[in-house]
Amino acid sequence: MFRYLAGALAALLLVTGVFFIWQGRAQQPQPLAAPVPAPVLAKPGQALPPIPQAPAADPKDKEEKRFARADKNDDGRITLAELIEPRRKPFAKLDLNGDGRLSFEEWAVKTIDKFEDADADDSKALTAPEFATTAPKRKSKPACACG
Structure with missing residues (x-):
């Protein structure tokens, strides 16, 4: 009977130890964030240099560009002929x-x-x-x- 009690107690201690080790790994310190650079402050009476113009973003997304490449006559629709025509030369080569x-x-x-x-x-x-x-x-x- 004592063996069963000792075995149960050992199993309980083992599970408790594994739980604490698991919790300890989950709570490792997080790396610090990179410091934010201080803003450039102008002295009184001194003008800041002008900010350069940001490049304009392309309004077309990837799918719109792909559609425009396939729409050869720019009518807003892709016909079967427009879709097949670019493939004729590679097919003829094969x-x-x-x-x-x-x-x-x-x-x-x-x-x-x-x-x-x-x-x-x-x-x-x-x-x-x-x-x-x-x-x-x-x-x-x-x-x-x-x-």
């Missing part, structure tokens, strides 16, 4: 035999060509160094667009 249909091979021609170019030893399999040559080239962003 349709190698000009039959108006894309086979899987025609659709995958870039991937197939990339594989064949990377397979330097013509083994029909890419080794790790050969596969590394197929990595996409990353476009570097300018450090700053400031004038």
